[in-house]
Amino acid sequence: MKERIVVIPTFNEIENIEAIIRKVFSLSLPFDMLIVDDGSPDGTALKVKELQQEFSGRLHLEERKGKLGLGTAYIHGFKYGLRNGYQYLFEMDADFSHNPEDLVRLYEACAGQGNDVAIGSRYVTGVNVVNWPMSRVLMSYFASKYVRFITGLPIHDTTAGFKCYHHRVLEVINLDSIRFVGYAFQIEMKFLAWKYGFRLIEVPIIFTDRTKGQSKMSKGIFKEAILGVLRIKLKSLFTNYRQPAV
Template sequence: MASRQPESRIVGANGEGALVVIPTFNERENLPHIVGRLLTAQQGIHVLVVDDSSPDGTGEVADRLAADDAAARIHVMHRTVKDGLGKAYLAGFAWGLERDYAVIVEMDADGSHAPEQLFRLLEGINEGADLVIGSRYVPGGELVNWPKRRELLSKGANTYARLALGAKVKDITAGYRAFRREVLEKIGLDQVESAGYCFQIDLAWRSLQNGFTIREVPITFTEREIGESKMDGGVIAESFLNVARWGIRGRLDRLRGR
């Protein structure tokens, strides 16, 4: 599908028309900093914090941020279960689609995604892309303070996904991304069961399978300074098995002429 050339900007110069979904679990120290930076960088953006009943009080911090925001740009969703990053994002996507945001953005709460670089993703949308991924592995992308073991794991996972799926996305596991609402409406979110790394691969693969265009823009990914990573072995195993299954299914479909 060729990139569309929109007649006008989908997102305003200050982020108007876009919603940034930020899932949280035990991020009370990080959240005020990341939200503050985001609203400074993109003054018209709206933010939805999706908190999975954090025992450290992150949800209460989010409520205070929303109450103190006179422009009503900060919104909070409290979920009663902790069932994975993917489910938190799906809940946030549904909330945003119901409220007619033109673009919905994924962003981590831990500071690894620089809000000051969000404009690169939004520009990609305005220039015609359907899904824009903030990539660590295209020219200009950088990693800061990331342990070598994590870097090797990430690069290995991306290489494996590219080979298994036949996709040309260099950073298909990346979690800093912007979707046109039409993508999320069409790709079958009600069928997504993935979490973590696999969730990101799943949505990118569904986007490609439905004929949407993906563009990668360079970002600087910075290792969190506060708190601990939520990555675990179960998420990695899920990713490996699901990607293999999708790759086999895709090849079979091509052989059958679908």
């Protein structure tokens, strides 16, 4: 089995893509990378293709035709990682809001401490967010409290998008049943991993808002999360989360 792959979804990340790729490949631990690009008009995928010559065999690219959302891009990436036999699969943004150095900490929290999912958490020790307007910090913090209250998910940062999964978690979850595209995607993945009895751990990180390019989150995605949490809860009442026998 191959050991580690970092999945990065991209839409218009030309200002960040080369730097994030070079940074990941310079880490003390080797990680392969998969960029899932949704036809970025700014040429993000072209830049990745150029870099593939330098990082042959370690840098992978999947191109989709249009902007289909972050959640489906991750599902696409997870399926690619499972098909290609990776043991640990990571989620990370392209814009340096997640510090690539923390990939190593997430991996150690999973592989070294016997956990199945490691979550880079902004809220496990206070509020560790840099450069966000206060309104967004409050919205994100209280959204996590809301999710915890409705679903019981014992996680402080329920919308976090910086994670390491053991491949078994992604094999047990029915990836085709997940339709959410934004924050609700992040919530549902954690909720399902927890319900199936996997071991989740929160690793404290500092989240620093992007300095280049623009966030793609919208009011629609926020609404999806608020209503999505209720749907996740409702669906859970009729679902048997027993893990399949090995």
